[in-house]
Amino acid sequence: MxxxxxxxxxxxxxxxxxxxxxxxxxxxxxxxxxxxxxxxxxxxxxxxxxxxxxxxxxxxxxxxxxxxxxxxxxxxxxxxVDDLTNKTSGPLAIGASYTFGEYILPHILANMLEEYPLVNPTISIGNTRDIAEFVLKHQMDVGIVEGDFQHDKLVIEPLAEDKMFIVASPDHQLVKKKKATPQDLVKEKWIVREIGSGTRKAADNMFKSLKISPQNMMEFGSIQLIKESVEAGLGISLLSQWAIRKELAMGTLKIIEVDGLPFIRLFSIVTSSPYRTKALDTFLEFVREVSSNGGSLSQ
Missing domain, CATH: 1.10.10.10 (Winged helix-like DNA-binding domain superfamily/Winged helix DNA-binding domain)
Known part of the structure; x- marks a missing residue:
C-alpha cells in the first residue's frame, strides 16, 4: 500500500x-x-x-x-524503530519561519552537524501558519515559529524572546528625531509581511499597542526584499533584531526610537508527537541552547 x-x-x-x-x-x-x-x-x-x-x-x-x-x-x-539500535543519524525535516530560518537556524545546524555528521537535515522556510500545518500533517518533524502562536492539536514550547525594532533608511526624517510619536508613525508608508506571517502579526500587535491604524501599507513576501526596500527609502518596517544585525552594523538601516519599543515576541518550538527520533531530540537540544541565557537569544 x-x-x-x-x-x-x-x-x-x-x-x-x-x-x-x-x-x-x-x-x-x-x-x-x-x-x-x-x-x-x-x-x-x-x-x-x-x-x-x-x-x-x-x-x-x-x-x-x-x-x-x-x-x-x-x-x-x-x-x-531504527533509533533503538543505531546512533544519532538519519533524515530530519525542519520547518522554520523566515526570521529564525534565515538568520538563526544555519548557525544551529552548523554546530550540530559538526558533532553529529550522520544527521541529514532538510530545511523548509515559510510563514508561521504554513509551517504549523506541515508539522500537523507529519510532513515535517519540527517547526520553529514566531509570535504568540497557539494550536490545540500541536505541542508548542516557548523557546526565546526576540526584540523587534522599527527601522528606516539613514536619511529618513524620523531617524533624526530623538523620539517618534504614534502620530508620526501613522502617517508613514509601512512595508509589512503577508497575513499568516509571524512578523506581520507582530506588526499588527504593535499597531494595536500604539493605538494606530496605518492606511498606507505594502505587503512583501520576503524579509530581504523588505530590508532592501526600506534601505531604498520606500518606507519603514518592524523587523527582528536578528534580521537587521548586519545592516545596523554597516549603517544602511537605522532604528527609529519610539516609547514602548523594542517590541518583544516569542520564538516557539512546534511538534506533533511525543515520539521523537534521536536526530530530533539532538536538534532540539541545540535549539534550546539559544535560550539558555535568561530566555533571550544571545549574539
Missing part, C-alpha cells in the same frame, strides 16, 4: 506518468499498474487523464492529502 501511495503522490505532483516513472526509476506501465491498483482499492478513479497531462479529481485530492500524511507517519515510525 505504501508503494502505491508513493507512486500516486509522484504522479499527482508531476502531473505526468512518464515524468513520475522517471523520478521513481520505474517503467511507465508499472506506474500505471500501481495507480490502477490503488483506484481499485479505494473504489473510484482518482485522476483525470488527457493526452497532455493528468490531474487530481475531488477524490484524488482527498487521497493525495492523506497519502502525504500517511507516508510521513510511516517514515517517522521506521526512524523511531
Amino acid at each position: 505504501d508503494q502505491q501511495l508513493e507512486v500516486f503522490i509522484a504522479v499527482a505532483e508531476k502531473k505526468n506518468f512518464s515524468r513520475a516513472a522517471q523520478e521513481l526509476h520505474m517503467t511507465q506501465p508499472a506506474v500505471s499498474q500501481y495507480i490502477q491498483a490503488l483506484e481499485r482499492e479505494v473504489g473510484t478513479r482518482l485522476l483525470e487523464r488527457t493526452n497532455k497531462y493528468v490531474k487530481l479529481n475531488k477524490a484524488g485530492e482527498i487521497v493525495y492529502d492523506h497519502a502525504k500524511e500517511i507516508l510521513g507517519l510511516y517514515t517517522k515510525m521506521q526512524r523511531l
Whole structure:
C-alpha cells in the first residue's frame, strides 16, 4: 500500500506518468499498474487523464492529502524503530519561519552537524501558519515559529524572546528625531509581511499597542526584499533584531526610537508527537541552547 501511495503522490505532483516513472526509476506501465491498483482499492478513479497531462479529481485530492500524511507517519515510525539500535543519524525535516530560518537556524545546524555528521537535515522556510500545518500533517518533524502562536492539536514550547525594532533608511526624517510619536508613525508608508506571517502579526500587535491604524501599507513576501526596500527609502518596517544585525552594523538601516519599543515576541518550538527520533531530540537540544541565557537569544 505504501508503494502505491508513493507512486500516486509522484504522479499527482508531476502531473505526468512518464515524468513520475522517471523520478521513481520505474517503467511507465508499472506506474500505471500501481495507480490502477490503488483506484481499485479505494473504489473510484482518482485522476483525470488527457493526452497532455493528468490531474487530481475531488477524490484524488482527498487521497493525495492523506497519502502525504500517511507516508510521513510511516517514515517517522521506521526512524523511531531504527533509533533503538543505531546512533544519532538519519533524515530530519525542519520547518522554520523566515526570521529564525534565515538568520538563526544555519548557525544551529552548523554546530550540530559538526558533532553529529550522520544527521541529514532538510530545511523548509515559510510563514508561521504554513509551517504549523506541515508539522500537523507529519510532513515535517519540527517547526520553529514566531509570535504568540497557539494550536490545540500541536505541542508548542516557548523557546526565546526576540526584540523587534522599527527601522528606516539613514536619511529618513524620523531617524533624526530623538523620539517618534504614534502620530508620526501613522502617517508613514509601512512595508509589512503577508497575513499568516509571524512578523506581520507582530506588526499588527504593535499597531494595536500604539493605538494606530496605518492606511498606507505594502505587503512583501520576503524579509530581504523588505530590508532592501526600506534601505531604498520606500518606507519603514518592524523587523527582528536578528534580521537587521548586519545592516545596523554597516549603517544602511537605522532604528527609529519610539516609547514602548523594542517590541518583544516569542520564538516557539512546534511538534506533533511525543515520539521523537534521536536526530530530533539532538536538534532540539541545540535549539534550546539559544535560550539558555535568561530566555533571550544571545549574539
